[in-house]
Amino acid sequence: MKRLFIGHTAKPVESTITFTAIPNELKCVYDIEDIVYAINNQNQQDSELKLLELLNNRTDLVNYTLNCIINAATKAPKYIFDLISIFENICKAYNSKKKLEIDPLLIPENDSVWENILYDDVDKLQVKIAIPEFDFNQRNRADQTLIDYSASCGSIQCFKILLLHNCRVGRRTAEGAIHSGNYEIIRILEQKSIKFDNCLGIALENRRNDIADWLYENYPVERVTISECIQYNNLQAFSFYLKNDYSLIETYNSYSCLGISVETENIDLIKFILPKGVEINLGKISGGIQYYF
Structure with missing residues:
Protein backbone atom coordinates (compact mmCIF):
# COMPACT_ATOMS: atom_id res chain seq x y z
CA MET A 1 0.00 0.00 0.00
CA LYS A 2 1.36 3.41 -0.93
CA ARG A 3 1.53 5.96 1.82
CA LEU A 4 2.18 9.66 1.99
CA PHE A 5 4.70 10.90 4.52
CA ILE A 6 3.13 13.75 6.45
CA GLY A 7 5.57 16.65 6.79
CA HIS A 8 7.99 15.25 4.24
CA THR A 9 7.94 15.46 0.45
CA ALA A 10 4.63 13.62 0.01
CA LYS A 11 6.60 11.01 -1.92
CA PRO A 12 4.80 7.64 -2.19
CA VAL A 13 6.40 4.97 -0.03
CA GLU A 14 5.82 1.26 -0.49
CA SER A 15 7.88 -0.06 2.41
CA THR A 16 7.38 -0.25 6.16
CA ILE A 17 9.79 0.50 8.97
CA THR A 18 9.40 -2.96 10.45
CA PHE A 19 10.56 -4.83 7.36
CA THR A 20 13.24 -2.45 6.12
CA ALA A 21 16.55 -4.22 5.53
CA ILE A 22 19.51 -3.07 7.61
CA PRO A 23 22.68 -2.18 5.66
CA ASN A 24 25.31 -4.90 6.05
CA GLU A 25 27.76 -2.41 7.56
CA LEU A 26 25.34 -1.75 10.43
CA LYS A 27 24.11 -5.25 11.23
CA CYS A 28 26.39 -5.74 14.23
CA VAL A 29 25.21 -2.48 15.81
CA TYR A 30 21.61 -3.40 15.00
CA ASP A 31 22.03 -6.78 16.71
CA ILE A 32 23.37 -5.02 19.82
CA GLU A 33 20.39 -2.65 19.89
CA ASP A 34 17.96 -5.50 19.30
CA ILE A 35 19.34 -7.51 22.23
CA VAL A 36 19.58 -4.57 24.64
CA TYR A 37 16.06 -3.26 24.12
CA ALA A 38 14.54 -6.72 24.50
CA ILE A 39 16.16 -7.43 27.88
CA ASN A 40 13.78 -8.54 30.62
CA ASN A 41 13.90 -10.65 33.76
CA GLN A 42 13.33 -13.84 31.77
CA ASN A 43 16.16 -13.46 29.26
CA GLN A 44 18.75 -11.49 31.26
CA GLN A 45 21.44 -14.19 31.38
CA ASP A 46 20.97 -15.23 27.77
CA SER A 47 21.05 -11.59 26.62
CA GLU A 48 24.25 -10.93 28.56
CA LEU A 49 25.95 -13.95 26.98
CA LYS A 50 24.90 -12.82 23.49
CA LEU A 51 26.24 -9.32 24.09
CA LEU A 52 29.55 -10.59 25.47
CA GLU A 53 29.92 -12.92 22.49
CA LEU A 54 29.35 -10.03 20.07
CA LEU A 55 31.69 -7.72 21.95
CA ASN A 56 34.49 -10.28 22.12
CA ASN A 57 34.85 -9.73 18.38
CA ARG A 58 34.01 -6.02 18.46
CA THR A 59 35.56 -4.42 21.52
CA ASP A 60 35.32 -1.06 19.74
CA LEU A 61 31.55 -1.23 20.30
CA VAL A 62 31.70 -1.76 24.08
CA ASN A 63 31.02 1.89 24.86
CA TYR A 64 28.18 2.06 22.35
CA THR A 65 26.62 -1.01 23.96
CA LEU A 66 26.88 0.57 27.41
CA ASN A 67 25.32 3.77 26.08
CA CYS A 68 22.44 1.73 24.66
CA ILE A 69 21.89 0.08 28.04
CA ILE A 70 21.86 3.49 29.76
CA ASN A 71 19.20 4.68 27.32
CA ALA A 72 17.18 1.46 27.58
CA ALA A 73 17.12 1.77 31.37
CA THR A 74 15.23 5.06 31.07
CA LYS A 75 12.61 3.40 28.85
CA ALA A 76 11.97 0.21 30.80
CA PRO A 77 11.89 0.79 34.58
CA LYS A 78 10.31 -2.64 35.02
CA TYR A 79 13.61 -4.21 33.95
CA ILE A 80 15.97 -1.57 35.24
CA PHE A 81 17.76 -3.89 37.66
CA ASP A 82 18.29 -6.50 34.94
CA LEU A 83 19.85 -3.80 32.77
CA ILE A 84 22.01 -2.55 35.64
CA SER A 85 23.33 -6.06 36.24
CA ILE A 86 24.31 -6.53 32.59
CA PHE A 87 25.82 -3.03 32.47
CA GLU A 88 28.02 -3.74 35.48
CA ASN A 89 29.13 -7.13 34.15
CA ILE A 90 30.12 -5.67 30.77
CA CYS A 91 32.02 -2.88 32.54
CA LYS A 92 33.85 -5.48 34.60
CA ALA A 93 34.62 -7.67 31.56
CA TYR A 94 36.10 -4.77 29.60
CA ASN A 95 37.48 -2.66 32.44
CA SER A 96 35.17 0.24 31.65
CA LYS A 97 34.75 3.14 34.08
CA LYS A 98 31.34 4.15 32.71
CA LYS A 99 28.58 4.79 35.24
CA LEU A 100 24.86 4.14 35.02
CA GLU A 101 23.18 6.80 37.13
CA ILE A 102 19.54 6.05 37.78
CA ASP A 103 16.95 8.79 37.94
CA PRO A 104 15.08 8.18 41.23
CA LEU A 105 11.85 9.12 39.45
CA LEU A 106 12.08 5.84 37.55
CA ILE A 107 11.91 3.63 40.64
CA PHE A 196 -3.07 9.13 18.48
CA ASP A 197 -2.20 12.10 16.29
CA ASN A 198 1.47 13.12 16.27
CA CYS A 199 2.67 10.19 18.37
CA LEU A 200 5.25 9.01 15.84
CA GLY A 201 8.23 10.38 17.77
CA ILE A 202 7.17 8.49 20.89
CA ALA A 203 6.87 5.25 18.92
CA LEU A 204 10.31 5.70 17.35
CA GLU A 205 11.91 6.75 20.64
CA ASN A 206 10.72 3.53 22.24
CA ARG A 207 11.52 1.42 19.17
CA ARG A 208 7.87 0.56 18.58
CA ASN A 209 8.40 0.42 14.85
CA ASP A 210 5.35 -1.74 14.20
CA ILE A 211 3.25 0.88 15.95
CA ALA A 212 4.99 3.62 13.96
CA ASP A 213 3.86 1.83 10.78
CA TRP A 214 0.33 1.66 12.17
CA LEU A 215 0.38 5.38 13.00
CA TYR A 216 1.42 6.21 9.44
CA GLU A 217 -1.58 4.26 8.15
CA ASN A 218 -4.16 5.66 10.55
CA TYR A 219 -3.21 9.08 11.95
CA PRO A 220 -1.54 12.37 11.06
CA VAL A 221 2.09 12.16 12.12
CA GLU A 222 4.68 14.80 12.92
CA ARG A 223 7.86 15.31 10.97
CA VAL A 224 10.89 13.32 12.08
CA THR A 225 14.57 13.39 11.12
CA ILE A 226 17.23 10.75 10.64
CA SER A 227 19.20 12.37 13.47
CA GLU A 228 16.24 11.72 15.77
CA CYS A 229 16.32 8.00 14.94
CA ILE A 230 20.04 7.84 15.73
CA GLN A 231 19.43 9.55 19.07
CA TYR A 232 16.85 6.85 19.83
CA ASN A 233 19.21 3.96 18.95
CA ASN A 234 16.67 3.00 16.31
CA LEU A 235 18.71 1.78 13.35
CA GLN A 236 15.66 0.14 11.79
CA ALA A 237 13.95 3.52 11.50
CA PHE A 238 17.23 5.15 10.43
CA SER A 239 17.52 2.64 7.58
CA PHE A 240 13.91 3.20 6.55
CA TYR A 241 14.14 6.98 6.35
CA LEU A 242 17.52 6.81 4.63
CA LYS A 243 16.03 4.49 2.02
CA ASN A 244 13.23 6.99 1.51
CA ASP A 245 15.59 9.89 0.85
CA TYR A 246 15.41 11.70 4.18
CA SER A 247 18.29 14.12 4.64
CA LEU A 248 21.40 13.26 6.62
CA ILE A 249 22.00 17.00 7.00
CA GLU A 250 18.98 17.79 9.17
CA THR A 251 19.59 18.05 12.90
CA TYR A 252 17.60 17.00 15.93
CA ASN A 253 17.59 19.59 18.73
CA SER A 254 20.62 21.13 16.98
CA TYR A 255 22.44 17.80 17.09
CA SER A 256 23.69 16.38 13.79
CA CYS A 257 23.50 12.70 12.95
CA LEU A 258 27.30 12.59 12.93
CA GLY A 259 27.54 14.45 16.23
CA ILE A 260 25.10 12.02 17.87
CA SER A 261 27.02 9.05 16.46
CA VAL A 262 30.25 10.45 17.90
CA GLU A 263 28.69 11.14 21.28
CA THR A 264 27.22 7.63 21.57
CA GLU A 265 30.45 6.11 20.21
CA ASN A 266 28.65 4.31 17.40
CA ILE A 267 31.79 3.51 15.41
CA ASP A 268 30.03 1.62 12.62
CA LEU A 269 27.52 4.38 12.01
CA ILE A 270 30.27 7.01 11.89
CA LYS A 271 32.04 4.97 9.20
CA PHE A 272 28.74 4.53 7.35
CA ILE A 273 27.80 8.22 7.39
CA LEU A 274 31.14 9.84 6.55
CA PRO A 275 31.37 8.67 2.90
CA LYS A 276 27.90 10.05 2.18
CA GLY A 277 29.06 13.64 1.98
CA VAL A 278 27.81 14.83 5.36
CA GLU A 279 29.17 18.20 6.54
CA ILE A 280 31.63 16.85 9.06
CA ASN A 281 31.70 20.04 11.13
CA LEU A 282 27.91 20.22 11.38
CA GLY A 283 26.12 20.10 14.70
CA LYS A 284 26.92 20.10 18.36
CA ILE A 285 27.16 17.44 21.02
CA SER A 286 27.02 17.64 24.80
CA GLY A 287 27.89 20.99 26.29
CA GLY A 288 27.60 22.75 22.96
CA ILE A 289 30.95 21.37 21.75
CA GLN A 290 31.41 21.62 17.99
CA TYR A 291 32.95 18.56 16.36
CA TYR A 292 35.44 18.85 13.52
CA PHE A 293 37.12 16.02 11.62
Missing part, protein backbone atom coordinates in the same frame (compact mmCIF):
# COMPACT_ATOMS: atom_id res chain seq x y z
CA PRO A 108 8.68 3.72 42.68
CA GLU A 109 8.70 3.29 46.43
CA ASN A 110 8.56 -0.27 47.67
CA ASP A 111 5.00 -1.69 47.84
CA SER A 112 3.50 1.63 46.79
CA VAL A 113 0.53 1.81 44.46
CA TRP A 114 3.00 2.89 41.75
CA GLU A 115 5.12 -0.23 42.22
CA ASN A 116 1.97 -2.36 42.06
CA ILE A 117 1.09 -0.73 38.75
CA LEU A 118 4.64 -1.03 37.38
CA TYR A 119 4.57 -4.81 37.84
CA ASP A 120 0.85 -5.07 37.00
CA ASP A 121 0.11 -6.55 40.42
CA VAL A 122 -3.63 -6.06 40.20
CA ASP A 123 -4.38 -7.96 43.43
CA LYS A 124 -2.30 -5.59 45.56
CA LEU A 125 -3.71 -2.62 43.68
CA GLN A 126 -7.27 -3.73 44.40
CA VAL A 127 -6.52 -3.97 48.11
CA LYS A 128 -5.27 -0.38 48.13
CA ILE A 129 -8.07 1.13 46.07
CA ALA A 130 -10.69 -0.60 48.23
CA ILE A 131 -9.85 1.83 51.04
CA PRO A 132 -12.62 4.48 51.09
CA GLU A 133 -10.22 7.43 51.26
CA PHE A 134 -8.08 6.21 48.34
CA ASP A 135 -7.18 9.09 46.04
CA PHE A 136 -7.71 8.13 42.40
CA ASN A 137 -6.50 11.57 41.32
CA GLN A 138 -3.03 11.29 42.86
CA ARG A 139 0.04 11.80 40.68
CA ASN A 140 3.53 10.42 40.88
CA ARG A 141 6.76 12.42 40.97
CA ALA A 142 6.73 12.58 37.17
CA ASP A 143 3.25 14.16 37.32
CA GLN A 144 1.51 11.10 35.87
CA THR A 145 -1.94 9.97 36.93
CA LEU A 146 -2.48 6.36 37.98
CA ILE A 147 -4.08 5.37 34.69
CA ASP A 148 -1.54 7.26 32.58
CA TYR A 149 1.25 5.45 34.42
CA SER A 150 -0.43 2.08 33.92
CA ALA A 151 -0.62 2.78 30.17
CA SER A 152 3.06 3.77 30.02
CA CYS A 153 4.01 0.56 31.85
CA GLY A 154 1.80 -1.58 29.63
CA SER A 155 0.09 -2.85 32.78
CA ILE A 156 -3.16 -3.96 31.21
CA GLN A 157 -4.80 -5.51 34.29
CA CYS A 158 -4.24 -2.42 36.44
CA PHE A 159 -5.31 -0.23 33.52
CA LYS A 160 -8.65 -2.05 33.25
CA ILE A 161 -9.32 -1.81 36.98
CA LEU A 162 -8.59 1.92 37.02
CA LEU A 163 -10.83 2.36 34.00
CA LEU A 164 -13.66 0.63 35.88
CA HIS A 165 -13.20 3.23 38.62
CA ASN A 166 -13.79 6.01 36.08
CA CYS A 167 -10.22 7.27 35.91
CA ARG A 168 -10.01 9.72 33.03
CA VAL A 169 -8.06 8.93 29.91
CA GLY A 170 -6.71 11.46 27.43
CA ARG A 171 -3.69 12.55 25.47
CA ARG A 172 -1.11 11.51 28.08
CA THR A 173 -2.76 8.09 28.34
CA ALA A 174 -2.42 7.70 24.58
CA GLU A 175 1.24 8.71 24.72
CA GLY A 176 1.81 6.20 27.53
CA ALA A 177 0.21 3.40 25.52
CA ILE A 178 2.49 4.14 22.56
CA HIS A 179 5.48 4.23 24.95
CA SER A 180 4.72 0.74 26.28
CA GLY A 181 3.50 -0.65 22.96
CA ASN A 182 0.57 -2.43 24.59
CA TYR A 183 -1.88 -3.16 21.77
CA GLU A 184 -4.79 -3.99 24.06
CA ILE A 185 -4.55 -0.64 25.83
CA ILE A 186 -4.30 1.11 22.46
CA ARG A 187 -7.44 -0.68 21.22
CA ILE A 188 -9.37 0.25 24.36
CA LEU A 189 -8.38 3.90 23.98
CA GLU A 190 -9.42 3.88 20.32
CA GLN A 191 -12.81 2.51 21.34
CA LYS A 192 -13.10 5.51 23.64
CA SER A 193 -12.34 7.83 20.70
CA ILE A 194 -8.90 8.78 21.99
CA LYS A 195 -6.72 9.92 19.09
Whole structure:
Protein backbone atom coordinates (compact mmCIF):
# COMPACT_ATOMS: atom_id res chain seq x y z
CA MET A 1 0.00 0.00 0.00
CA LYS A 2 1.36 3.41 -0.93
CA ARG A 3 1.53 5.96 1.82
CA LEU A 4 2.18 9.66 1.99
CA PHE A 5 4.70 10.90 4.52
CA ILE A 6 3.13 13.75 6.45
CA GLY A 7 5.57 16.65 6.79
CA HIS A 8 7.99 15.25 4.24
CA THR A 9 7.94 15.46 0.45
CA ALA A 10 4.63 13.62 0.01
CA LYS A 11 6.60 11.01 -1.92
CA PRO A 12 4.80 7.64 -2.19
CA VAL A 13 6.40 4.97 -0.03
CA GLU A 14 5.82 1.26 -0.49
CA SER A 15 7.88 -0.06 2.41
CA THR A 16 7.38 -0.25 6.16
CA ILE A 17 9.79 0.50 8.97
CA THR A 18 9.40 -2.96 10.45
CA PHE A 19 10.56 -4.83 7.36
CA THR A 20 13.24 -2.45 6.12
CA ALA A 21 16.55 -4.22 5.53
CA ILE A 22 19.51 -3.07 7.61
CA PRO A 23 22.68 -2.18 5.66
CA ASN A 24 25.31 -4.90 6.05
CA GLU A 25 27.76 -2.41 7.56
CA LEU A 26 25.34 -1.75 10.43
CA LYS A 27 24.11 -5.25 11.23
CA CYS A 28 26.39 -5.74 14.23
CA VAL A 29 25.21 -2.48 15.81
CA TYR A 30 21.61 -3.40 15.00
CA ASP A 31 22.03 -6.78 16.71
CA ILE A 32 23.37 -5.02 19.82
CA GLU A 33 20.39 -2.65 19.89
CA ASP A 34 17.96 -5.50 19.30
CA ILE A 35 19.34 -7.51 22.23
CA VAL A 36 19.58 -4.57 24.64
CA TYR A 37 16.06 -3.26 24.12
CA ALA A 38 14.54 -6.72 24.50
CA ILE A 39 16.16 -7.43 27.88
CA ASN A 40 13.78 -8.54 30.62
CA ASN A 41 13.90 -10.65 33.76
CA GLN A 42 13.33 -13.84 31.77
CA ASN A 43 16.16 -13.46 29.26
CA GLN A 44 18.75 -11.49 31.26
CA GLN A 45 21.44 -14.19 31.38
CA ASP A 46 20.97 -15.23 27.77
CA SER A 47 21.05 -11.59 26.62
CA GLU A 48 24.25 -10.93 28.56
CA LEU A 49 25.95 -13.95 26.98
CA LYS A 50 24.90 -12.82 23.49
CA LEU A 51 26.24 -9.32 24.09
CA LEU A 52 29.55 -10.59 25.47
CA GLU A 53 29.92 -12.92 22.49
CA LEU A 54 29.35 -10.03 20.07
CA LEU A 55 31.69 -7.72 21.95
CA ASN A 56 34.49 -10.28 22.12
CA ASN A 57 34.85 -9.73 18.38
CA ARG A 58 34.01 -6.02 18.46
CA THR A 59 35.56 -4.42 21.52
CA ASP A 60 35.32 -1.06 19.74
CA LEU A 61 31.55 -1.23 20.30
CA VAL A 62 31.70 -1.76 24.08
CA ASN A 63 31.02 1.89 24.86
CA TYR A 64 28.18 2.06 22.35
CA THR A 65 26.62 -1.01 23.96
CA LEU A 66 26.88 0.57 27.41
CA ASN A 67 25.32 3.77 26.08
CA CYS A 68 22.44 1.73 24.66
CA ILE A 69 21.89 0.08 28.04
CA ILE A 70 21.86 3.49 29.76
CA ASN A 71 19.20 4.68 27.32
CA ALA A 72 17.18 1.46 27.58
CA ALA A 73 17.12 1.77 31.37
CA THR A 74 15.23 5.06 31.07
CA LYS A 75 12.61 3.40 28.85
CA ALA A 76 11.97 0.21 30.80
CA PRO A 77 11.89 0.79 34.58
CA LYS A 78 10.31 -2.64 35.02
CA TYR A 79 13.61 -4.21 33.95
CA ILE A 80 15.97 -1.57 35.24
CA PHE A 81 17.76 -3.89 37.66
CA ASP A 82 18.29 -6.50 34.94
CA LEU A 83 19.85 -3.80 32.77
CA ILE A 84 22.01 -2.55 35.64
CA SER A 85 23.33 -6.06 36.24
CA ILE A 86 24.31 -6.53 32.59
CA PHE A 87 25.82 -3.03 32.47
CA GLU A 88 28.02 -3.74 35.48
CA ASN A 89 29.13 -7.13 34.15
CA ILE A 90 30.12 -5.67 30.77
CA CYS A 91 32.02 -2.88 32.54
CA LYS A 92 33.85 -5.48 34.60
CA ALA A 93 34.62 -7.67 31.56
CA TYR A 94 36.10 -4.77 29.60
CA ASN A 95 37.48 -2.66 32.44
CA SER A 96 35.17 0.24 31.65
CA LYS A 97 34.75 3.14 34.08
CA LYS A 98 31.34 4.15 32.71
CA LYS A 99 28.58 4.79 35.24
CA LEU A 100 24.86 4.14 35.02
CA GLU A 101 23.18 6.80 37.13
CA ILE A 102 19.54 6.05 37.78
CA ASP A 103 16.95 8.79 37.94
CA PRO A 104 15.08 8.18 41.23
CA LEU A 105 11.85 9.12 39.45
CA LEU A 106 12.08 5.84 37.55
CA ILE A 107 11.91 3.63 40.64
CA PRO A 108 8.68 3.72 42.68
CA GLU A 109 8.70 3.29 46.43
CA ASN A 110 8.56 -0.27 47.67
CA ASP A 111 5.00 -1.69 47.84
CA SER A 112 3.50 1.63 46.79
CA VAL A 113 0.53 1.81 44.46
CA TRP A 114 3.00 2.89 41.75
CA GLU A 115 5.12 -0.23 42.22
CA ASN A 116 1.97 -2.36 42.06
CA ILE A 117 1.09 -0.73 38.75
CA LEU A 118 4.64 -1.03 37.38
CA TYR A 119 4.57 -4.81 37.84
CA ASP A 120 0.85 -5.07 37.00
CA ASP A 121 0.11 -6.55 40.42
CA VAL A 122 -3.63 -6.06 40.20
CA ASP A 123 -4.38 -7.96 43.43
CA LYS A 124 -2.30 -5.59 45.56
CA LEU A 125 -3.71 -2.62 43.68
CA GLN A 126 -7.27 -3.73 44.40
CA VAL A 127 -6.52 -3.97 48.11
CA LYS A 128 -5.27 -0.38 48.13
CA ILE A 129 -8.07 1.13 46.07
CA ALA A 130 -10.69 -0.60 48.23
CA ILE A 131 -9.85 1.83 51.04
CA PRO A 132 -12.62 4.48 51.09
CA GLU A 133 -10.22 7.43 51.26
CA PHE A 134 -8.08 6.21 48.34
CA ASP A 135 -7.18 9.09 46.04
CA PHE A 136 -7.71 8.13 42.40
CA ASN A 137 -6.50 11.57 41.32
CA GLN A 138 -3.03 11.29 42.86
CA ARG A 139 0.04 11.80 40.68
CA ASN A 140 3.53 10.42 40.88
CA ARG A 141 6.76 12.42 40.97
CA ALA A 142 6.73 12.58 37.17
CA ASP A 143 3.25 14.16 37.32
CA GLN A 144 1.51 11.10 35.87
CA THR A 145 -1.94 9.97 36.93
CA LEU A 146 -2.48 6.36 37.98
CA ILE A 147 -4.08 5.37 34.69
CA ASP A 148 -1.54 7.26 32.58
CA TYR A 149 1.25 5.45 34.42
CA SER A 150 -0.43 2.08 33.92
CA ALA A 151 -0.62 2.78 30.17
CA SER A 152 3.06 3.77 30.02
CA CYS A 153 4.01 0.56 31.85
CA GLY A 154 1.80 -1.58 29.63
CA SER A 155 0.09 -2.85 32.78
CA ILE A 156 -3.16 -3.96 31.21
CA GLN A 157 -4.80 -5.51 34.29
CA CYS A 158 -4.24 -2.42 36.44
CA PHE A 159 -5.31 -0.23 33.52
CA LYS A 160 -8.65 -2.05 33.25
CA ILE A 161 -9.32 -1.81 36.98
CA LEU A 162 -8.59 1.92 37.02
CA LEU A 163 -10.83 2.36 34.00
CA LEU A 164 -13.66 0.63 35.88
CA HIS A 165 -13.20 3.23 38.62
CA ASN A 166 -13.79 6.01 36.08
CA CYS A 167 -10.22 7.27 35.91
CA ARG A 168 -10.01 9.72 33.03
CA VAL A 169 -8.06 8.93 29.91
CA GLY A 170 -6.71 11.46 27.43
CA ARG A 171 -3.69 12.55 25.47
CA ARG A 172 -1.11 11.51 28.08
CA THR A 173 -2.76 8.09 28.34
CA ALA A 174 -2.42 7.70 24.58
CA GLU A 175 1.24 8.71 24.72
CA GLY A 176 1.81 6.20 27.53
CA ALA A 177 0.21 3.40 25.52
CA ILE A 178 2.49 4.14 22.56
CA HIS A 179 5.48 4.23 24.95
CA SER A 180 4.72 0.74 26.28
CA GLY A 181 3.50 -0.65 22.96
CA ASN A 182 0.57 -2.43 24.59
CA TYR A 183 -1.88 -3.16 21.77
CA GLU A 184 -4.79 -3.99 24.06
CA ILE A 185 -4.55 -0.64 25.83
CA ILE A 186 -4.30 1.11 22.46
CA ARG A 187 -7.44 -0.68 21.22
CA ILE A 188 -9.37 0.25 24.36
CA LEU A 189 -8.38 3.90 23.98
CA GLU A 190 -9.42 3.88 20.32
CA GLN A 191 -12.81 2.51 21.34
CA LYS A 192 -13.10 5.51 23.64
CA SER A 193 -12.34 7.83 20.70
CA ILE A 194 -8.90 8.78 21.99
CA LYS A 195 -6.72 9.92 19.09
CA PHE A 196 -3.07 9.13 18.48
CA ASP A 197 -2.20 12.10 16.29
CA ASN A 198 1.47 13.12 16.27
CA CYS A 199 2.67 10.19 18.37
CA LEU A 200 5.25 9.01 15.84
CA GLY A 201 8.23 10.38 17.77
CA ILE A 202 7.17 8.49 20.89
CA ALA A 203 6.87 5.25 18.92
CA LEU A 204 10.31 5.70 17.35
CA GLU A 205 11.91 6.75 20.64
CA ASN A 206 10.72 3.53 22.24
CA ARG A 207 11.52 1.42 19.17
CA ARG A 208 7.87 0.56 18.58
CA ASN A 209 8.40 0.42 14.85
CA ASP A 210 5.35 -1.74 14.20
CA ILE A 211 3.25 0.88 15.95
CA ALA A 212 4.99 3.62 13.96
CA ASP A 213 3.86 1.83 10.78
CA TRP A 214 0.33 1.66 12.17
CA LEU A 215 0.38 5.38 13.00
CA TYR A 216 1.42 6.21 9.44
CA GLU A 217 -1.58 4.26 8.15
CA ASN A 218 -4.16 5.66 10.55
CA TYR A 219 -3.21 9.08 11.95
CA PRO A 220 -1.54 12.37 11.06
CA VAL A 221 2.09 12.16 12.12
CA GLU A 222 4.68 14.80 12.92
CA ARG A 223 7.86 15.31 10.97
CA VAL A 224 10.89 13.32 12.08
CA THR A 225 14.57 13.39 11.12
CA ILE A 226 17.23 10.75 10.64
CA SER A 227 19.20 12.37 13.47
CA GLU A 228 16.24 11.72 15.77
CA CYS A 229 16.32 8.00 14.94
CA ILE A 230 20.04 7.84 15.73
CA GLN A 231 19.43 9.55 19.07
CA TYR A 232 16.85 6.85 19.83
CA ASN A 233 19.21 3.96 18.95
CA ASN A 234 16.67 3.00 16.31
CA LEU A 235 18.71 1.78 13.35
CA GLN A 236 15.66 0.14 11.79
CA ALA A 237 13.95 3.52 11.50
CA PHE A 238 17.23 5.15 10.43
CA SER A 239 17.52 2.64 7.58
CA PHE A 240 13.91 3.20 6.55
CA TYR A 241 14.14 6.98 6.35
CA LEU A 242 17.52 6.81 4.63
CA LYS A 243 16.03 4.49 2.02
CA ASN A 244 13.23 6.99 1.51
CA ASP A 245 15.59 9.89 0.85
CA TYR A 246 15.41 11.70 4.18
CA SER A 247 18.29 14.12 4.64
CA LEU A 248 21.40 13.26 6.62
CA ILE A 249 22.00 17.00 7.00
CA GLU A 250 18.98 17.79 9.17
CA THR A 251 19.59 18.05 12.90
CA TYR A 252 17.60 17.00 15.93
CA ASN A 253 17.59 19.59 18.73
CA SER A 254 20.62 21.13 16.98
CA TYR A 255 22.44 17.80 17.09
CA SER A 256 23.69 16.38 13.79
CA CYS A 257 23.50 12.70 12.95
CA LEU A 258 27.30 12.59 12.93
CA GLY A 259 27.54 14.45 16.23
CA ILE A 260 25.10 12.02 17.87
CA SER A 261 27.02 9.05 16.46
CA VAL A 262 30.25 10.45 17.90
CA GLU A 263 28.69 11.14 21.28
CA THR A 264 27.22 7.63 21.57
CA GLU A 265 30.45 6.11 20.21
CA ASN A 266 28.65 4.31 17.40
CA ILE A 267 31.79 3.51 15.41
CA ASP A 268 30.03 1.62 12.62
CA LEU A 269 27.52 4.38 12.01
CA ILE A 270 30.27 7.01 11.89
CA LYS A 271 32.04 4.97 9.20
CA PHE A 272 28.74 4.53 7.35
CA ILE A 273 27.80 8.22 7.39
CA LEU A 274 31.14 9.84 6.55
CA PRO A 275 31.37 8.67 2.90
CA LYS A 276 27.90 10.05 2.18
CA GLY A 277 29.06 13.64 1.98
CA VAL A 278 27.81 14.83 5.36
CA GLU A 279 29.17 18.20 6.54
CA ILE A 280 31.63 16.85 9.06
CA ASN A 281 31.70 20.04 11.13
CA LEU A 282 27.91 20.22 11.38
CA GLY A 283 26.12 20.10 14.70
CA LYS A 284 26.92 20.10 18.36
CA ILE A 285 27.16 17.44 21.02
CA SER A 286 27.02 17.64 24.80
CA GLY A 287 27.89 20.99 26.29
CA GLY A 288 27.60 22.75 22.96
CA ILE A 289 30.95 21.37 21.75
CA GLN A 290 31.41 21.62 17.99
CA TYR A 291 32.95 18.56 16.36
CA TYR A 292 35.44 18.85 13.52
CA PHE A 293 37.12 16.02 11.62
